[in-house]
Amino acid sequence: VVQTIAIPPDTTYQSVTISEITPKPDEIKKDGDGNWIASFTLSAGKRVDVKTKLLIKAYIKPLPQSQTPLSDSNLYLKEQPFWETKNEKIREYAKKYTTPRAIYDFVTKTLSYNYGQISTTPVRQGSLGAIASPTNSLCTEFTDLFIAIARAAGIPAREVVGYAYTNDTRLRPLLVGSDILHAWPEYYDNKSARWIPIDPTWGNTTGGINYFDIFDFNHIAFVIHGLSSELPYPAGSFKEGTLPQKNISVRFSESTTMVTKDSFTTLFDLPNQITAGKILKGTVQVTNIGGKQIEKLTVNIVSSPYPFQASDTGSQIPPFGSISIPVSIKIPILFHKSQGVINVSINGEQATFQFEILPTFWLYGVIGCFALSLILIVWTFIRKT
Secondary structure, three states, X not given: OEEEEEEOOOOOOEEEEEEEEXXXXXXXXXXXXXXXXXXXXXXXXXXXXXXXXXXXXXXXXXXXXXXXXXXXXXXXXXXXXXXXOOOHHHHHHHHHOOOHHHHHHHXXXXXXXXXXXXXXXXXXXXXXXXXXXXXXEOHHHHXXXXXXXXXXXXXXXXXXXXXXXXXXXXXXXXXXXXXXXXXXXXXXXXXXXXXXXXXXXXXXXXXXXXXXXXXXXXXXXEEEEOOOOOOOOOOOOOOOOOOOOOOOOOOOOOOOOXXXXXXXXXXXXXXXXXXXXXXXXXXXXXXXXXXXXXXXEEEEEEEEOOOEEEEEEEEEEOOOOEEEEEEEEEOOOOOOOEEEEEEEEEOOEEEEEXXXXXXXXXXXXXXXXXXXXXXXXXXXXXXXX
16 A cells, blocks of 8 residues: 655755655655655555655755746646635636735735634534624634636636744734644745745734735745645644644744755666567666756666667656666677667766677577477377377
8 A cells, every 4th residue: 555645845946855754765856846755665554754854945045956847837727725716706816816916915904713613612603604703813814805806817827735933923923733733725826936925914914014025934845735735744633542642843043054066876777688680679668866966867868789768857756756768779680799878867977787688599499499409299299209
């Protein structure tokens, strides 16, 4: 059985290094929202406690690698549970408030934070619940209403769930007793080609501090919800029983050592020997064995003396993630032994794979010997009968 959990990923304003993770995952893949999804293989009925230690660095300016074109904006305009974009009331708001700033201002001025729900186990109301009861809102309602109106207005938007630091719970409220402390929306800005985080909840509770144009160091993303309004589940949401539990500990450091050099291994999943006249097929797999995402992986594959070329340029590989590049080399008919070489360049580092080529008559010889043996067996059988 394969089970998955989400690890806090790199975002526009944060970079993550996995310092420790126990047990080690089978692999980590990036989903469509950029979440790091770790896979673990478990036997039936088995339980595993995954413990991770992360180094997360927050930035005041967006990271260069966060600039990515949105391949299909329609995916972030769809209606989802809690984001009722097809509702008539939501559509009316979308016609009136047509920019991210106008929607942000509307949400911060329309909803009121219900401090009485902080110490309870709140039920997510969604955008319609926020409209129906605007004075009964928490960060999820501020976020859901922004996303629903933005999507209905044709502006790609999504939710971020994570940790937020505050020293004043009246100005910057959080959900007490929970590891999922805060939620905020992001909208996609076509001009900068980036997801822009904003916080209408704290824009409301602080009495107008600008959380639209300027983000701070106090938000740490655990998961991103865009393709789904509910999945993946963030760290801290896996609980046993009903008692309050604290599974996440956050400590701030003035300085720390961050991994800067990419670390990877190369695996050649190819046969060491092949008969001339056939096609050598397999893959070259590059695995990130470091704790930090490889931001730009450039792989070039060249074979000799029989020509083959392949490349992969610009891939982002999360920690413990990998990419596989297919290899297919046509070997001509030969009547002598030969060798082939595959050279791989990965971000300037070299790896080599050699394979042996058996002459074509070797295959014919094996077939001939088999046929001769079969004839002798039949001939012996006929003589005896």
